[in-house]
Amino acid sequence: MTLLQSPTFLIALIILVLGIIVVAKGLVIVRQSEVMVIERLGSFNRLLESGINFIIPFIDQPRAITMIRYTRSGEDYIPISSTEARIDRRETVMDFPGQPVVTTDNVTVRINGALYFQIIDPRAAVYEVENVSQAIEVLAKTTLRSVVGKMELDRIFESRSEVNDKIQAAMDEPSNKWGVRITRVEVQDIHMPEEVEDAMRLQMAAERRRRATVTEAEGEKSAAIARAQGERESAILNAEGDKEATILRAQGEQESIKLVLEALGNDIDDKRTVVGYLLGQTYIKTLPDMAKNGERVFVPYESSALLGSMGMFRELSGTPEDVARAASATNSAVGRAAMGGAAFGS
Template identity: 90%
Template sequence: MNLLQSPAFLIALIVLVIGIIIVAKGLVIVRQSEVMVIERLGSFNRLLESGINFIIPFIDQPRAIAMIRYKRSGDDYIPIASFENRIDRRETVMDFPGQPVVTTDNVTVRINGALYFQIIDPRAAVYEIENVSQAIEVLAKTTLRSVVGKMELDRIFESRSEVNDKIQAAMDDPSNKWGVRITRVEVQDIHMPEEVEDAMRLQMAAERKRRATVTEAEGEKSAAIARAQGERESSILNAEGDKQATILRAEGEKQSIRLVLEALGSDPEDKRTVVSYLLGQNYIKTLPDMAKHGERIFVPYESSALLGSMGMFRELTGTPDAPNTPPDSGLARAAMGGAGFGG
C-alpha cells in the first residue's frame, strides 16, 4: 500500500495542518504604543503589550473598543464609528462640532473646540464605559456649556486660557473613572450673530477713537508744559542777564568815577565838584523821561547847585560851554530851581 494513502500519514498530515493553523491563529504581534484586551471564554484574561504574543485560538479572544471619530466635510462634521481590537495609547485629538452656548449677558454663540485625551487604563476604557469616545465628547460639550454659560461674552474673548483650564479641570474626575486622561482642551472658534459682531466693531472703533483723543490731549498737555517751562527758564535767564548787565554798568561807572577822582588828585573841593557834576549830568538825562509820563514836573531847588557845579567843572577842566540853550529847554528850566512848569 502506498505510504501517502495510509491512514497514519493522513492523520499526521491533518494534525500538522491543525497545528500550523493554531500557531498562525495564536501568534499575535502588537505594535509599539498599542495594547490588546484579551478575554478567555468571555472573561478578562490579560493585556497584550507590544511585541510577539501567543494566545489560544478560539478560546482567547480580543475585546474590541468602540470609537467615534469625526471627518470634516466643509462646515459639517461626519461621525464615523468603528470597533477596534487594538487600543492606541497615544494622545488622541477629538475635533467635535460647534455647540450653541448662551452667555450670562444673553448672547447665543457657537463654540467649536478640540479635545486631546489619552487612554491610560485600557481595561477600564473597555469595561467601565460602553463607548469611551462618545462619553468624552458628551462630557466635553456639557462642561463647555456649563463653564461658558457662567461668563460674559467679552470675558470669553479675553480669557480663553481660563475657559480651557476650567473645562479640563471639570472633566478630570469623570474621565479618570474611564481610564482616560484629558491632556488639553482648546476653544477654537467663537461664532456670534451678525448684529453682535456689528455692535462689537462699533465699540472697538469708539474705543480706538477715545484712545486717540486721550493720546492727543496728553501730547498737547506735555507740549504746553514744555512751553511753559521754556518760557520760565527764558525769563530767568533774561532776568539774570539784566542783573549782570546792571552790575557791570554800575561797576563801569564806579571805575570811571574812581579814575576821574584819582586824576584830580587829593583836593576835596575838586572831588566834590566832580561828584556834583556827575550827579547833575545823570539828573538832566532823566528829565526827558520824567516829562514823558505827565503834563507837569517839579524840579527841586538843589538842581541849581548841581548846574553850578557843572559850570565850575567846565571851568576847572577847561571844557567850552555848550551852545546856547533855548529858554524853554529843560536845562534852562532846571536852572530856575524849584519852579514848576508844564510838560
C-alpha cells in the same frame, strides 16, 4: 494497507493541522503604541503589549473598544463609529461640532473646539465606560457650556487660553477615572449673530476714534508744555542777560568814577565837586524816565540836591549861555518844589 490509509497517520495529520490552526490563531503581533485587552472565558486576563504574543484560540478573546470620530464635510461634521480590538495609545484629536453657548451678557455664540486626549489605562477605558470617545465628547461639551456660560463675550475673546485651561482642569478628574488623560483643549472658532458682530465693529470704530482723539490731545498738551518751557527759558535767559548787562554797566561807571577820582589826587574839594556833579547829572537824567513810567511824578520839597547840582554846573561850565540856561531850569524847579511838589504828566 498503505501509510496514507493508516489510522495513526490520519490522526497525526489531523493533530498537525489543528496545531497549525492553533498556532495561526494564537499568534498575535501587536504594533508599537498599541495594546490589546485579552479576556479568558469572559473575564479580564491580561494586556498584550507591542511585539509577538500568543493566546489560546477560542478561549482567549480580545475585548474591542468603540471609538467615534468625526469627518468634516464643508460646514457639517459626520460621525463615524468603529469597533477596534487594538487600542491606540497615541494622542488622539477630536474635532467635535460647534456648540451653542449663552454668555453672562445674554449673547448666544457657537463655539467650535478641538480636544486632544490619550488613553493611558486601556483596561479602565474598556471596563469603566461603555464608549470612551462618546463620553469624552459629551463631557467636553457640557464643560464648555459651563465654563463659557460664566464669562462675558469680550472676556472670551480676550482670554481664550484661560478658557482652554479651565475646560481642561474641569475634565481631568472624570477622565482619569476612564483611564484617559486630556492633554489640551483648544477653542477654535467663535461664531456670533450678525447684529452682535455689527455692534462690535461699531464699538471698535468708536474706540479707535477715541484713542485718536486722546493721542491728538496728548500731542497738543505736550506741544503747549514745550512752548511754555521754551518761553520760560527764553525769559530767564533774557532776564539773566539784562542782569549781566546792568552789572557790566554799573561796573563800567564805577571804574570810570574811580579813574576820575584817582586823577584828581588828594584834593578833597575837587573830589566832592566831581561826585556832586555826577550825582546831579544822574538825577537830572532820571526825571524824564520817571515821568514816562507813571501818570504823575512828585518831586519832593527838598530841592537842595537839585540846586547844589545846578550850582556845580555853573562852576564847571565855562560859557555864560550855559550858566543862564542852568539858572533858568533851577529857578523853575525850585518854584514848582515850593508849591509842595510838582506833577509831571506822562
